[in-house]
Amino acid sequence: MTDLALADEVTPEQHKRLRWALVLISLAQLMVVLDSTIANIALPYIGRDLDIGQANLTWIVTGYALTFGGFLLLGGRLADLMGRRRIFIVGVLLFAVASLVGGFAQNEAMLLGARAFQGLGAALASPAALALIATTFPAGRERNRAFAVYAAMAGVGAAVGLILGGWLTGLEDPLGIEGWRYTFLIVVPIGLGAALFAPRFFDESERHEGELDVPGAITGTAGLLAIVFGLSRAGEEAYGWDAPSTIVSLVLGVALLALFAVVETRVQHPLLPFRIFASRNRAVAFAVMMIVPAAMFAMFFFLSLFIQLVVGYSPLHTGFAFLPFSIAMIISATAASKLISHVDPRYLSGVGTILSAIALFGFSRLDVPQSASGILSATADGGFLGADVDYWTHVLPFIVLMAFGMGLNFVPLTLVAVHRLRAQDSGIGSGVLNTMQQVGGALGLATLSTVALHFSTARAEEAAPQVAAAAQGQLSPEQLGGLAAVVGFADGATHAFLVGSLMMLAASVIVWLFLDVHHDELATDEAPEGVVVH
Numbered sequence: 001m002t003d004l005a006l007a008d009e010v011t012p013e014q015h016k017r018l019r020w021a022l023v024l025i026s027l028a029q030l031m032v033v034l035d036s037t038i039a040n041i042a043l044p045y046i047g048r049d050l051d052i053g054q055a056n057l058t059w060i061v062t063g064y065a066l067t068f069g070g071f072l073l074l075g076g077r078l079a080d081l082m083g084r085r086r087i088f089i090v091g092v093l094l095f096a097v098a099s100l101v102g103g104f105a106q107n108e109a110m111l112l113g114a115r116a117f118q119g120l121g122a123a124l125a126s127p128a129a130l131a132l133i134a135t136t137f138p139a140g141r142e143r144n145r146a147f148a149v150y151a152a153m154a155g156v157g158a159a160v161g162l163i164l165g166g167w168l169t170g171l172e173d174p175l176g177i178e179g180w181r182y183t184f185l186i187v188v189p190i191g192l193g194a195a196l197f198a199p200r201f202f203d204e205s206e207r208h209e210g211e212l213d214v215p216g217a218i219t220g221t222a223g224l225l226a227i228v229f230g231l232s233r234a235g236e237e238a239y240g241w242d243a244p245s246t247i248v249s250l251v252l253g254v255a256l257l258a259l260f261a262v263v264e265t266r267v268q269h270p271l272l273p274f275r276i277f278a279s280r281n282r283a284v285a286f287a288v289m290m291i292v293p294a295a296m297f298a299m300f301f302f303l304s305l306f307i308q309l310v311v312g313y314s315p316l317h318t319g320f321a322f323l324p325f326s327i328a329m330i331i332s333a334t335a336a337s338k339l340i341s342h343v344d345p346r347y348l349s350g351v352g353t354i355l356s357a358i359a360l361f362g363f364s365r366l367d368v369p370q371s372a373s374g375i376l377s378a379t380a381d382g383g384f385l386g387a388d389v390d391y392w393t394h395v396l397p398f399i400v401l402m403a404f405g406m407g408l409n410f411v412p413l414t415l416v417a418v419h420r421l422r423a424q425d426s427g428i429g430s431g432v433l434n435t436m437q438q439v440g441g442a443l444g445l446a447t448l449s450t451v452a453l454h455f456s457t458a459r460a461e462e463a464a465p466q467v468a469a470a471a472q473g474q475l476s477p478e479q480l481g482g483l484a485a486v487v488g489f490a491d492g493a494t495h496a497f498l499v500g501s502l503m504m505l506a507a508s509v510i511v512w513l514f515l516d517v518h519h520d521e522l523a524t525d526e527a528p529e530g531v532v533v534h
């Protein structure tokens with residue numbers, strides 16, 4: 001069935017309903033992604049106001065990522081068994097209530113508990129939302145556009161989160177409460193609104209036969225929780241890959257996932273039916289969607305720190321520096337949704353991964369003074385080491401290039417990942433895709449953080465005595481240590497970008513070699529004669 005034919009079958013009334021359904025799904029996805037970054041800039045303020053130590057402060061970020069990544073498979077299967085609209089509503093309501101509790105948290109336990117339940121709500125809502133797109137929007141132009149908007153929200157949400165986080169945190173006690181609390185409260189009306197209007201614009205999906213695979217749910221969820229926790233620990237400077245908690249968590253996670261795989265082959269209604277991996281193209285999409293978000297979120301992490309610590313931007317200025325990413329991502333995803341009707345996914349994603357690799361390589365070329373005299377000259381009188389890094393020529397072009405690469409990747413790969421899934425597997429298929437993104441993001445950040453730490457430590461140790469000799473006693477030990485740390489971080493970040501570029505090239509090779517689906521196939525849910533739908 002062609003794209004044009006499908007467009008003719010959608011009446012104006014149906015089109016209006018689909019448009020509002022897309023608005024709800026987009027807001028829900030924006031809410032989920034937004035909360036991955038919006039609290040980052042507020043961490044120092046939260047720690048001060050609630051008296052949370054530095055070691056536990058990272059749990060504000062880790063707690064959300066942990067429950068989000070750990071419960072995605074369970075959330076996807078519950079959507080298939082109990083109804084996708086129902087689970088979507090439960091997820092966004094849970095997210096909204098948890099955000100409200102977090103916004104008025106009075107102590108550390110209350111806030112960390114709220115973050116964990118935010119992650120659980122996101123794990124229920126996100127795969128249900130993606131499955132609702134696959135089952136609500138007809139194949140072809142309507143579905144392509146829906147996936148484009150959904151994909152754009154991944155980049156837009158992360159960038160907007162940085163902007164809102166910087167702005168809200170800087171507010172001076174509006175309405176008598178601290179500004180950081182609004183980083184939680186701002187998503188409450190989004191969640192409540194999505195839950196309120198979902199019954200109006202979504203039909204409830206058919207409940208499918210089967211019981212919840214409890215042994216699979218326990219082993220799979222526990223395994224993912226352990227893996228995400230271990231990767232989060234590996235990415236933290238205070239722990240690293242050789243920390244006992246990291247090693248134990250990763251080994252336990254792998255063991256539990258191995259047990260999960262055994263359980264799934266022996267139960268009648270598995271939590272994760274392995275038939276969804278039988279399609280080579282879907283498996284390729286899953287694999288590449290582990291690598292692509294890893295590079296994107298690593299870019300946000302290292303580049304946001306670089307332009308603050310090295311270039312000297314304020315938190316709010318940093319957030320606005322990423323605004324062009326959101327705009328370019330929307331343009332790119334929209335273009336990809338139109339091109340996918342005429343161009344095979346291999347070419348769109350292949351070009352997208354190459355563009356992203358070039359962007360990351362461009363970030364790896366960010367240059368700061370290397371000689372001791374150059375370092376002292378740049379930082380004299382309170383200056384910043386990277387003061388000569390020009391945003392318009394050294395940063396902006398690669399931010400835009402990265403956004404275009406992401407849009408060309410997310411849209412076709414998401415379409416391929418959920419294409420022709422059995423109706424009873426749409427939720428779990430969406431859950432697997434989201435899990436790949438979460439685990440991939442954690443793995444990528446942990447890996448690149450390790451690379452950055454290695455080079456930053458070596459460079460700081462090299463620079464410290466050279467700068468001390470050139471300064472001739474004019475710097476205190478604290479000043480010297482801080483300056484060496486910034487010099488080291490700049491070197492570590494650029495090496496992390498370089499490795500990220502190599503990761504994207506590896507993803508590109510996988511796409512060009514193994515992704516083989518024609519664009520015409522994505523315009524219909526009907527399998528060609530003789531083709532088995534998995």
